Amino acid sequence: MGHLMILATCSLNQWALDFEGNLKRILESINIAKQKGATLRVGPELEITGYGCFDHFLEGDTYLHSWEVLGKILQSEETRGILLDIGMPIAHKNVKYNCRIIILDGKVLLIRPKMFLANDGNYRELRYFSPWSPSQHVEEYYLPRIIRDITGQTTVPIGDAVIATIDTCVGVELCEELFTPNSPHISMGLDGVEIFTNSSGSHHELRKLHRRIDLIKEATLKNGGIYLYANQQGCDGDRLYYDGCALITVNGQIVAQGSQFSLKDVEVITATIDIEDVRSHRGQSSREMQAVNIRPYLRIEAQIALSSLEISMTPGFRPSKPIKEKYHTPEQEIALGPACWLWDYLRRSKTTGYFLPLSGGIDSCASAVIVYSMCRLVIQAATNDDVQVIEDSRRITGEGKDSDYIPKDPKEFANRIFHTCYMGTQNSSKETRERAKHLANSLGSYHIDFNMDNVVTSIYTLFNFVTNKTPRFRVNGGSDVENLALQNIQARLRMVLAYLFAQLLPWVRNKNGSLLVLGSSNVDECLRGYLTKYDCSSADINPIGAISKLDLRKFIAYAKNEFDISVLDEFLNATPTAELEPITNNYVQSDEVDMGMTYEELSIFGRLRKNERCGPFSMFSKLIHEWGAELRPTEIASKVKRFFFYYSINRHKMTTLTPSYHAETYSPDDNRFDLRPFLYNTAWSWQFKKLDSLAKDFEKK
Template sequence: MGHLITVATCSLNQWALDFKGNLARTLESIRIAKERGATFRIGPELEITGYGCADHFLEGDTYLHSWEVLGHILTSKEAEGMLLDIGMPVMHKNVKYNCRVIIQDSKILLIRPKMFMANDGNYRELRWFTPWSKQKTTEEYYLPRMIQKITGQITVPIGDAVIATHDTCIGVEMCEELFTPNSPHIGLSLDGVEIITNSSGSHHELRKLHTRMELIKEATLKSGGIYLYANQQGCDGDRLYYDGCALIVVNGAVVGQGSQFSIGDVEVVTATIDLEDIRSLRSSCSRGIQAASSASYRRIQANMALSDGRLEDNPAIVPTVIRPVFYHTPEEEISLGPACWLWDYLRRSKTSGFFLPLSGGIDSCATATIVASMCRLVVQSCAKGDKQTIADARQVTGESAETGYIPTDPQEFAGRIFHTCYMGTANSSADTRARAKELAETIGSYHVDLNMDTVVAAMQALFTLVTGKTPAFRAHGGSNVENLALQNIQARLRMVIAYIFAQLLPWVRGRPGSLLVLGSANVDECLRGYFTKYDCSSADINPIGSISKADLRRFIAYAQLAFNMPVLESFLHATPTAELEPITENYVQADEVDMGMTYDELTEFGRLRKVYKCGPYNMFTKLVHLWSDKLEVSEIAVKVKRFFFYYSINRHKMTTLTPAYHAESYSPDDNRFDLRPFLYNASWSWQFEKIDRTVFVLEKEQEELKRQK
């Protein structure tokens, strides 16, 4: 029998600046870990404050309250007999650091600051924190007096060091540090550290988990060791959804994996591991040569052993077995991630439900289906007896605990909190109206069907009264300017109608509160600017704003079977249309015709622009190779120039974009993720002229090749 230890990691649904709630969830995770026999527990990055405090990390109050919360943990019964790794911000010598605080039995052993910051994409850590640049070096940190009274310590080590227990050694690697080329886990493992922790605030992005999982497995595959990964889970106050998936990995193999999506607030993952397995894997000669010459870390002594002799003497207790890694499909990710995000937003905003303009198209259909998925998750959580979910469901529906209300049916619950509305005009079709009504009935939403022609006519009449001019649609002989303006009148009035209904429908139904308005513009429309500024895409939140049209179609095809919703079949075959122009014998408005590009092409443009950082010329040259089998060089040039022209003239719309669930690496969200100008010279004269010259050269070369044949 070897040296068996039980360790714990967790995913916590922390909320920015919710110190009381964050403390309760942290203590609950410690209690569960201890109950399962763990002697060591780690939590997510910045678990005391919540990861998403943003500029609140610049405020002294944030640091004061963090120490107050840590004081409660130090004196709690839950923490007794445990070695704990807690996340909080710490100010040292007037410099702010993102730190791990390692504590044991009312003592602080080490404050370990983060050394490499996440500072691209959605992350701005260098705005708030300074990286610890003194590798393998510690200093003395003077504790606040309130903590001195608890621990009896005046100073504690702060810096890059490791914790030595009686039977093993523990080191820290924080979030971004795993993704850097020269990650700390390499030096830690060579110095004999057997347990490496990674406390993270990592957000969900479609198809991203594979990358994270492979990096975590690789961290111990050749170096050996135990890797504990903890992550934030849920929406802590912004566009991001932190997707949990706490992990325990031993020698490159997963022995513990938490859920990636959950509406629960606390999830703890534990595993029993034999330390001898690590020592056996590390016995190779070449590793020994490298380890013998590696620089050492300072070892901070913890007066305890993680292993328990009772485990080793009991042959019935064996190490946790290796398990296969579980991944959700992208369609499942769409059904779960935005649904969990919506639930967090709903229950924490203290509103009474959602209001969605339901057009009969696939985008609003996908949004409604995600709400239906949320209702299913709530019912499933209540069926498991989750007290927090039951309390939140009662709060949202306005039910008191005395009524004993517990959601048991997703459609019944949707009927209480989800409100949909079809806002028809003379340009709407019977098909879209019927699809919207059938979808609402299937989901169970409180549905309103209305015609807004009189409101539109009143606006047009007001304009004619003031100017003496009467604009006409293109189908009726009007100019393009008139045609666009008349479309925008309808779109913007829908936003006004959505908000008055969202405020008053609960009152109509005799219920308190108001509703959150949901937007339903997809990432490709936002990228192209193919929506009206301040139309019904202007909402409170948007669960699909960073999901492509292609992925939404795949999600609807999945949900049709997974949720038993046959009505979704009709949405898959419907031509995407705004239905803002009159339908004639010769013309039916279609999105892709209006845009001059397909949704699949927009996805390609988006990835090249954002992920591969292409300007117009670089994008053109890449697409010449990618699309050479289906388009002529001149056609590719036209499409690229058209994309950048419309992207440029519509970029200003991103400044008012509805806060959307972040799910895609090419999101054009100007507010946090995609920091590009919104005022461009839309002619792109230098770039477009170079494209034209290259087209001329390539076409001449092609002509020459044809002649030679």
């Protein structure tokens, strides 16, 4: 009769090297799990240190402090009576491993190292850790003295083993191992493991969640079993936002799902499971044919029953029913993911708000609306009595801990922490100035507006004094070199002024602290290099730096209705322009004309270059089949060559790119994601000759 059990998994907003805060959140999650009646609790990957420690994983201090924190967990009365799966780095025989520590009632049962490491895209785990090998290999680990004094143990098993409780068997699968072709859950399941835990540090990207959920469901669909997925949630101190979405599945069906975007520091989900459902699901003879031939895992005994006779005998207490998985649209993901990231960055940086230059264009508009979305999330959390959010809000706004201030209106809160500015010149239009002003009014930001022509003129005058030369814009007869230099002067001065106002506006408003400067260059313009190095796209952080122009337009259209901001229509209908050249009767600067390619084309080039790993020749070979019905082969070749030329001459700009929220797989962020040279032979002579030759062959046909 005792076959019902309550199992818990969680999402924690851990912070790299915040050992004290991380311990507090771990203990809180354990306490919540126990209050809900859970007998097993799973936490995210490397939860003691935070996932994003990077080269700090090479430092001995990180390992010492991890053991100290684990010691606190082992000593805590809160951790008794529940099987715990905790994540931290371990050094074994002077080799570093990414591990799970399985503990019960103040004892360490097993150290399970990660066997398949994430080492592409944003991840460089092989830089810090070694994979455990071979599978099912187990050794003895000699515990450090601080743990021996607590547990009375000298050695514990380390390796690829499983935990045998009184009533079932539990196996660990660590993050990337789920994504490998021959995942450990396959052999563990065939060997009788019924519960799989997966502790992850999985970041958010647009349209990514479907793949993760499909793999988690698939893990127990054919083989049967219970799958507990835990994840980090929040900004760990870098460009990534870990998007939570803890899951529990049974036999391929989701029975519990946590939030994907949340301001909560701790979120625990539980499900009531009938272990007999797993055993029934595994009743196929074909599965049993494979199971009898599987190599057995070493089983480490745990003196705990995960099932409970008490709840099994409680009338009306039943297993959790399957639910339909929840997904956000890409527009909702843009509204929520970067907004949560901005909140974490703001509260943890101890600054008092954000400063954003508004140009009247859709990019800075999108950054502003994301800040407003952040304000909405803060109001929602405060309304739900989130103590941490309320406390952070009081500190950021300068109200203090003893204040009774609770943010209740997003526009009122925005006016306290969000500052915008329109920096016009003689090349600016009335339309962009008005759009910026109307947007600021709609969002509630503290807005200033001024012309900076006298500052620009002073730079012209200085140059003339030194060189006795006066550069002119192209429309006034100047060369391309003069024209570009005059545009860059304006752009770079805006960056200087942005930081001046970000530092002093709180002082102007009789407040303490300073503001973080927000950038607003999108992923396509970064890819093409259509930005001035050290202009107002240079900022502290950028919420849209890895989001395409096409997705930003869809987001603004969504926000217009969802947030009830009618002025956003004006941004959707406006022609993208930098407004750095004089406007004449027959000339208005246009971004797409300047770039020589459309934003839609840039998005395609970006995905082929990064995701499909295409050079010029293979990119043309693919596009000839996609675009061949509308364009001649030589025209396609010309577009490909133009893209690679401008991409390569501007690659150096990516070395100074503002840290951006990572949301797109073709992000050109040189500092973490896109490791390519920044000094190219921009002629691409061999590649372009092969491309031209192929294009001519197609033309002949």
